[in-house]
Amino acid sequence: MENITLGQNGPVVKPVCIGTWAWGDKLFWNYGNEYGPQELQAAFEAAVEVGVAFFDTAEVYGFGVSEQLLGQFMHKTTQQVQIATKYGPFPWRITAQSVSDALTESLKRLQVPKVTLYQVHWPFTFFMSQETLMNALADEVERGRIEAVGVSNYSAEQMRAAQKILTCRGVPLAVNQVRYSLLDRQIETNGILDAARELGVTILAYSPLAQGLLSGKYTVNSSQTPSGGRKWDPRFSKQGLQKIEPVISLLRQIGEKYDRTPAQVALNWLVTQGNVIPIAGAKTAQQVRDNAGAAGWRLSDEEWAELEKVSRPWRI
Numbered sequence: 001m002e003n004i005t006l007g008q009n010g011p012v013v014k015p016v017c018i019g020t021w022a023w024g025d026k027l028f029w030n031y032g033n034e035y036g037p038q039e040l041q042a043a044f045e046a047a048v049e050v051g052v053a054f055f056d057t058a059e060v061y062g063f064g065v066s067e068q069l070l071g072q073f074m075h076k077t078t079q080q081v082q083i084a085t086k087y088g089p090f091p092w093r094i095t096a097q098s099v100s101d102a103l104t105e106s107l108k109r110l111q112v113p114k115v116t117l118y119q120v121h122w123p124f125t126f127f128m129s130q131e132t133l134m135n136a137l138a139d140e141v142e143r144g145r146i147e148a149v150g151v152s153n154y155s156a157e158q159m160r161a162a163q164k165i166l167t168c169r170g171v172p173l174a175v176n177q178v179r180y181s182l183l184d185r186q187i188e189t190n191g192i193l194d195a196a197r198e199l200g201v202t203i204l205a206y207s208p209l210a211q212g213l214l215s216g217k218y219t220v221n222s223s224q225t226p227s228g229g230r231k232w233d234p235r236f237s238k239q240g241l242q243k244i245e246p247v248i249s250l251l252r253q254i255g256e257k258y259d260r261t262p263a264q265v266a267l268n269w270l271v272t273q274g275n276v277i278p279i280a281g282a283k284t285a286q287q288v289r290d291n292a293g294a295a296g297w298r299l300s301d302e303e304w305a306e307l308e309k310v311s312r313p314w315r316i
């Protein structure tokens, strides 16, 4: 498994990241009903075991529970674990001190003195300017509480602005975390992917399985129905599932050649691009193992191009 440097000269991390939005989240993901702390502990242990102990979380996931669970699980292992977490630029946070305070709380929940990556969750600038925010983050790099600075859901223009401020402090912008999968390819047409390449910023691809759709288990004929907020998502309706059938069918066909699952092929399509790290959300050890198997091999150029072609309708 080839590791990846975040940004120009940031920390070296695993080529697949494990997403933990569902860890403690009852609002969208139904935590506590279909899965709970035991399944998540097993998922955490599987990630350590198979060598993808790199987790993405946020202070808002499960209102802090995601970070708390990670903290508890990390406490029980001696292996190195890398954490990317996020700061919410909420309206009541108006001074640089609030960045420092939010990070202090995250570190307490995680029970660690520092994190690999600290990201701004959304580009809200109504109450704190990017100037203040980016400088506060650069201060934290200097203090040693974060190894690298990232943003999330930033446009190409917002990335450039953030990079410019950080560069003055000698802290390059390491990542932009955005939605990216075979069924969400807008970053290829709205300038984000090009800007990331030009600036040397790594893309962390969130919802890389289109919230489970690209695993191929939700089909028109299967009895599997999605839990939580996805029930109301038209992509999971009969019509929505019919529309994605050509993509799923090609994922299966390619997967059979390599003895890989559709999820592994879909994630490999991202990994193969280089400088793109999928953050695959997982609730079980089995899902972690499966998603880890997306790295360490390569689709051929022809297969990559076939998938690119079949998923073109999702570029806009």
Ligand SMILES: NC(=O)c1ccc[n+]([C@@H]2O[C@H](COP(=O)([O-])OP(=O)(O)OC[C@H]3O[C@@H](n4cnc5c(N)ncnc54)[C@H](OP(=O)(O)O)[C@@H]3O)[C@@H](O)[C@H]2O)c1
Pocket: 018, 019, 020, 021, 022, 056, 057, 121, 152, 153, 177, 178, 205, 206, 207, 208, 209, 210, 211, 212, 213, 215, 217, 226, 227, 263, 279, 280, 281, 282, 283, 286, 287, 288, 290, 291
């Ligand atoms: N920055 C942001 O604004 C933002 C927004 C969204 C997400 N994120 C990050 O990105 C991560 C991933 O995104 P996501 O959770 O929205 O979507 P995702 O990774 O595309 O899908 C995750 C879901 O797919 C199913 N799944 C995962 N692996 C599977 C496998 N191997 N086989 C079968 N099913 C599998 C699981 O749900 P079921 O088993 O229930 O189907 C899982 O909860 C989040 O956890 C979070 O860290 C960030």
